Amino acid sequence: MAMIMKVTPFIPNLQKRQPQNLNFPNKHSSKLICCSLNSSDHVVSQKLAQHFNPNIPIEKAVTPPSSWYTHPSFFHLELDRVFYRGWQAVVCRDDSGNVRAFHNVCRHHASIIASGSGQKSCFVCPYHGWTYGLNGNFVKATRISGMRDFNGNDFGLIPIKVATWGPFVLLNLEKENLSQKEVDSHNLAKEWLGSCSEILSTNGVDSSLSYVCRREYTIQCNWKVFCDNYLDGGYHVPYAHKGLASGLNLDSYSTTLFERVSIQSCEGSSRKSTENNDRLGRKAIYAFIYPNFMINRYGPWMDTNLVLPLGPNKCQVIFDYYLEPSLQVDKDFIEKSLQDSEKVQIEDIVLCEGVQKGLQSPAYSVGRYAPKVEQAMHHFHRLLYENLTT
Numbered sequence: 001m002a003m004i005m006k007v008t009p010f011i012p013n014l015q016k017r018q019p020q021n022l023n024f025p026n027k028h029s030s031k032l033i034c035c036s037l038n039s040s041d042h043v044v045s046q047k048l049a050q051h052f053n054p055n056i057p058i059e060k061a062v063t064p065p066s067s068w069y070t071h072p073s074f075f076h077l078e079l080d081r082v083f084y085r086g087w088q089a090v091v092c093r094d095d096s097g098n099v100r101a102f103h104n105v106c107r108h109h110a111s112i113i114a115s116g117s118g119q120k121s122c123f124v125c126p127y128h129g130w131t132y133g134l135n136g137n138f139v140k141a142t143r144i145s146g147m148r149d150f151n152g153n154d155f156g157l158i159p160i161k162v163a164t165w166g167p168f169v170l171l172n173l174e175k176e177n178l179s180q181k182e183v184d185s186h187n188l189a190k191e192w193l194g195s196c197s198e199i200l201s202t203n204g205v206d207s208s209l210s211y212v213c214r215r216e217y218t219i220q221c222n223w224k225v226f227c228d229n230y231l232d233g234g235y236h237v238p239y240a241h242k243g244l245a246s247g248l249n250l251d252s253y254s255t256t257l258f259e260r261v262s263i264q265s266c267e268g269s270s271r272k273s274t275e276n277n278d279r280l281g282r283k284a285i286y287a288f289i290y291p292n293f294m295i296n297r298y299g300p301w302m303d304t305n306l307v308l309p310l311g312p313n314k315c316q317v318i319f320d321y322y323l324e325p326s327l328q329v330d331k332d333f334i335e336k337s338l339q340d341s342e343k344v345q346i347e348d349i350v351l352c353e354g355v356q357k358g359l360q361s362p363a364y365s366v367g368r369y370a371p372k373v374e375q376a377m378h379h380f381h382r383l384l385y386e387n388l389t390t
C-alpha cells in the first residue's frame, strides 16, 4: 500500500520519536478517492450511508448495517469523507520545535520518497536522486541540464497542513493552502477537541509526560470495529478482560459526550490486592476523538491509540505509551505495565476479529445499543453518518 506522508522533525532530538507514515491509500495517486470511484460505486456507498438513521433515540435505534463494515465502496467513501478531511493525529513528539509534513511523492516521477523512520538532513529520492530539504524545497537533481522551463522553486515537496496540541501532531489534508499562521493552537484545540480541550488538559493530557515506546497491531477487522469496541462504555470489560476488570470499579463507569469527542471514565478499584492497581491508579479516562484517535490516561500512564484503516476488513492500531517522568527509571514497573496492557490488547484483538467475521455472516444485518452504556458508540455512528452524508 502506498504511503501518503511523512512527518519530518526539523530538530534532531525529535528523532527520538518516530516519524509516522500513514498507510492510507494515497489521495493523489490512488484510484480509491471518491472522485475517482466510478459513479455506480459512489451511488452504492451513498445509499449504504442512508441505511442508518441517526435521529432515532438510542433506546430504539439499530446500529449501522454490516455493510458499513464490509463493503469496499463504503470503505472508499469513508477515506474520502472521513480521513481526507479534518484533523488527523499522526505522530507524537516529545519536545518543542517545528514539525513539517509533506506528501510522500517525488516531483520527478512520483516515487515514494521516504519510508520507515530515521534521521536525515535532506530527502533524497531513491529512484533518480532528486533531493529536497527538510523544509520541502527542491535542492538539486543530477542530469537535468538541457531541461527547459524548469524552476526548482516550483518543484518542492507538496506540504500538508500540520499543527500541534500538547504532545500530539496533527495533519489536515484539506487545508494545504492555508498559511501556517492560520492554524493557531487555540483554533486547533477548538476544531479538533471542541469544548473538551480544557477537560483533557486538566486531567493530565499534556506534554509533561515522558515517551516510553510504541506498539503496533495489525488487526483483521474494519477500523470501526476497533472503535466500537472501545466505545461500549466498559460493557465487555467484565467478560473479556477479567484481569483489567479487577483493577477497575466498573459501577463507576460513566460517559460524557462532546461535539466530536466522547470521554468515558472509570475509577480504579479500591481493593488493595489487585494486579493492576499501580498501573491504573485511582481514575482512568478514555477519550475518543472522532474519527480514529484515543487518549487513555490512567494512574501514571497515558497511552494513545491511532486506528488506521487499511481496507474494509483490516486496520492497524498504533499505541504510544507515556509515563510520569519520575517512573522512567523503574524498568520493572514499565515492563509489567506494558505486559498487562498487551494482554488487554490481545484480548481486544480476538474480540474484534471475531466481530468482523460475524459481520460478514448472512445471519447478521444490524444490532442494538445497550442505552445506558453504549452512548459513546451511538455518538460515533451519528458523527460518522453526518460526515458521510453532508
Ligand code: FES
Residues within 6 Å of the ligand: 106, 107, 108, 109, 110, 111, 125, 126, 127, 128, 129, 130
Ligand atoms: S522519481 Fe524521484 S528522482 Fe525520479
Ligand SMILES: [Fe+2]
Residues within 6 Å of the ligand: 229, 236, 237, 240, 241, 344, 348
Ligand atoms: Fe477491550
